[in-house]
Amino acid sequence: MLNALLAMAAIAIALGAVLGFAAIKFRVEGNPLVDKIDAVLPQTQCGQCGFPGCKPYATAIAEGAADINLCPPGGEEGIHKLADLLGMEFKPFGGATVPKPKSVALIDEFNCIGCTLCIQACPVDAIAGAAKQMHTVIADECTGCELCLAPCPVDCISMVPITDSVTNWKWKYPVYALNLSK
Amino acid sequence: MRTLYQFHGGIHPPTNKTQSNQTPIKQAALPSKLIIPLHQHVGNNARVMVEAGQHVLKGQLLGAPEGHLSSAVHAPTSGTITAIDMQPVAHASGIPDLCVTLIPDGRDEWIARESCCDWQGLTHTELRHRLRQAGVVGLGGAVFPSDMKLYAHKHKIKTLVLNGAECEPYITCDDLLMRERAAEILLGVEMMRALLYAEEVLIGIEDNKPEAIDAMRAAVAAGKHERMEVIAVPTVYPGGGAKQLIRVLTGIEVAAGVRSTNLGVQCFNVGTAYSAWRAIHHGEPLISRIVTVTGNVGHPQNFEVLIGTPMDELVAQADQLPDTSGYIMGGPMMGVLMPSMQVGVVKATNCIIAASSKLFPKAAPALPCIRCIRCADVCPAELQPQELYWFSKAKNLDKAEDYHLFDCIECGACSYVCPSNIPLVQYYRFAKSEIWAQEAAKKSADAARERHEFRESRIEREKREKAEKLAAREKSAVEARAQAPLQPAVAASNPDADPENTMQLKIQIAIDHAKEQAAAIKPKNTEQLTPQQLAEIADIEARRARIHELAKDTSDGQP
Numbered sequence: 001m002l003n004a005l006l007a008m009a010a011i012a013i014a015l016g017a018v019l020g021f022a023a024i025k026f027r028v029e030g031n032p033l034v035d036k037i038d039a040v041l042p043q044t045q046c047g048q049c050g051f052p053g054c055k056p057y058a059t060a061i062a063e064g065a066a067d068i069n070l071c072p073p074g075g076e077e078g079i080h081k082l083a084d085l086l087g088m089e090f091k092p093f094g095g096a097t098v099p100k101p102k103s104v105a106l107i108d109e110f111n112c113i114g115c116t117l118c119i120q121a122c123p124v125d126a127i128a129g130a131a132k133q134m135h136t137v138i139a140d141e142c143t144g145c146e147l148c149l150a151p152c153p154v155d156c157i158s159m160v161p162i163t164d165s166v167t168n169w170k171w172k173y174p175v176y177a178l179n180l181s182k
Numbered sequence: 183m184r185t186l187y188q189f190h191g192g193i194h195p196p197t198n199k200t201q202s203n204q205t206p207i208k209q210a211a212l213p214s215k216l217i218i219p220l221h222q223h224v225g226n227n228a229r230v231m232v233e234a235g236q237h238v239l240k241g242q243l244l245g246a247p248e249g250h251l252s253s254a255v256h257a258p259t260s261g262t263i264t265a266i267d268m269q270p271v272a273h274a275s276g277i278p279d280l281c282v283t284l285i286p287d288g289r290d291e292w293i294a295r296e297s298c299c300d301w302q303g304l305t306h307t308e309l310r311h312r313l314r315q316a317g318v319v320g321l322g323g324a325v326f327p328s329d330m331k332l333y334a335h336k337h338k339i340k341t342l343v344l345n346g347a348e349c350e351p352y353i354t355c356d357d358l359l360m361r362e363r364a365a366e367i368l369l370g371v372e373m374m375r376a377l378l379y380a381e382e383v384l385i386g387i388e389d390n391k392p393e394a395i396d397a398m399r400a401a402v403a404a405g406k407h408e409r410m411e412v413i414a415v416p417t418v419y420p421g422g423g424a425k426q427l428i429r430v431l432t433g434i435e436v437a438a439g440v441r442s443t444n445l446g447v448q449c450f451n452v453g454t455a456y457s458a459w460r461a462i463h464h465g466e467p468l469i470s471r472i473v474t475v476t477g478n479v480g481h482p483q484n485f486e487v488l489i490g491t492p493m494d495e496l497v498a499q500a501d502q503l504p505d506t507s508g509y510i511m512g513g514p515m516m517g518v519l520m521p522s523m524q525v526g527v528v529k530a531t532n533c534i535i536a537a538s539s540k541l542f543p544k545a546a547p548a549l550p551c552i553r554c555i556r557c558a559d560v561c562p563a564e565l566q567p568q569e570l571y572w573f574s575k576a577k578n579l580d581k582a583e584d585y586h587l588f589d590c591i592e593c594g595a596c597s598y599v600c601p602s603n604i605p606l607v608q609y610y611r612f613a614k615s616e617i618w619a620q621e622a623a624k625k626s627a628d629a630a631r632e633r634h635e636f637r638e639s640r641i642e643r644e645k646r647e648k649a650e651k652l653a654a655r656e657k658s659a660v661e662a663r664a665q666a667p668l669q670p671a672v673a674a675s676n677p678d679a680d681p682e683n684t685m686q687l688k689i690q691i692a693i694d695h696a697k698e699q700a701a702a703i704k705p706k707n708t709e710q711l712t713p714q715q716l717a718e719i720a721d722i723e724a725r726r727a728r729i730h731e732l733a734k735d736t737s738d739g740q741p
Contacts, residue, residue, distance in 0.1 A: 043630040053634065124633040143630045166221065169275040170619055171611040
């Protein structure tokens, strides 16, 4: 009886020590789920979800504090991906968040007064310029977040939708009209 | 006798080649205008080197290669540039692209050409540079810049395969080129062989072109080319695909994601070898090519056509029949319908088929897949087309990729045999471009994340540095005051003990600093003033004083 108890206790202590050691040794910094969610988000850093950037939104989703249908730039596809990742049901867009066609900002360089307010607002440093010098958007780096529109005192920034070109054109899904004549 | 190998599958569609290969290559008439796109090759757009209104000579550079992977574009004849703008181009999308419009002056006047009678005297770097500057690209249809394929340093190339198979129905441009210009093709091949240090050259020609095989064999014997063999390969579609031809000639199977050069084989089209020779030996850039004009025309034949010739003007020379509904560029299996009949011929245009409803009747509507697996039997890439179809149709792109979607060469053999008339290749094209778009989006999202994180860390760093600087300044100022007992206000109390005093001290320091700065500023441009200017200044000062007085009065007058 006593031997059995001692043996069980010894095993328990040994396994506990192993688990305790593993918990310290293989400790994961941060929440790996946040990074996984962040990888699915489109990284526009636009704040349309109500959080100050994609990472904070990812953190909020991981903590269960935010819904998965708040990211308009990600589109419905983004919601599907988040739902798959988190094992949740798909939800349509909630509230005032509606996806728009992907656009880039364009500064009307004639009217720009060089106030640098848009440069400070840009979350991805995609606007080049200096005080009292004309500014311009680096189109390749622009995520289309629209955060530069509000601070501009002369309203010289507009959003230009990205159009199809020979380089970014996609083959369309084959769709055929039904022949209903018979 | 060489042992030939087989590739999996393949089909035997009616070849329809005899219509166009009966007459010799004809020089096409000079068109009324040329529409020359600046993006005719794989890689970056060529950089425009001319202006609208400028007169150019034949062979003059219109677009210079930009970046690592790019090629040049030249004026196909002498004339005047009338526009550089967006025009419809020979692309399935029908989206306009940047084109140079040239109105020929009829003189066809060449620019000074740098011909080279002894290419062996040139370094390999120089040869590649000249090919790049001459705009030589793969003429088999892929239009990949040829200079990029002629590097030999990484892998030992044992075999150079020359592709004269021309497996697509209707097309005969390579056939005629081999019949008529075999000697020059072989000289080009010798140059390519030297660049690649390849040991042997295998020229693969499908056995439905006996005249071309004879002509090439005669040229090999006449030119005393060693370790070069013309091999008749069985006629089976798509035997002219690079991977398929390499398999038939050498037995090497080029696996997914592997380049044939890693396995010691490089492959070029016969037309490319010919153009490379013209470029190096005659200094002629790639400004024309052989184009088969066939289909719904009275006299199907091959033309030597200037790049940029509007397709309708070219097809008219083969007597276009009135019920022609559109043009297909390429063959009936892999070709694409042109968005307009006026688009210019490009370097990739090997064939123009005038289409009509009689020639290509409207396909019957697609029926459900009955899982007969005939597509898998004919697939030359040994894929499972039916699986790919289901996954592509369901937009299950990850799964399609798992089933090696990117090994599909879009040859159309599966669609050809499908008893349900399913446009399989269209589904694969859709899935491929969707995956590419998603990858591009992922890449730009990653770049945006990186930039955003960098910005955050930069702002954080700037804040920290500012705080540190401020702290250091405060500390040094406090020390300075503490060491100066002459200051009565400070000396009277202990500044370190009383926070109120520290604050006052700080304010005092700031005020002193501001005063010092104000004293240091002197008005500029006041040294040499005329009496008139001095009078004006005095006048202004007087007015200012008066306004101050008035302001004081009104503020005093208010209750």
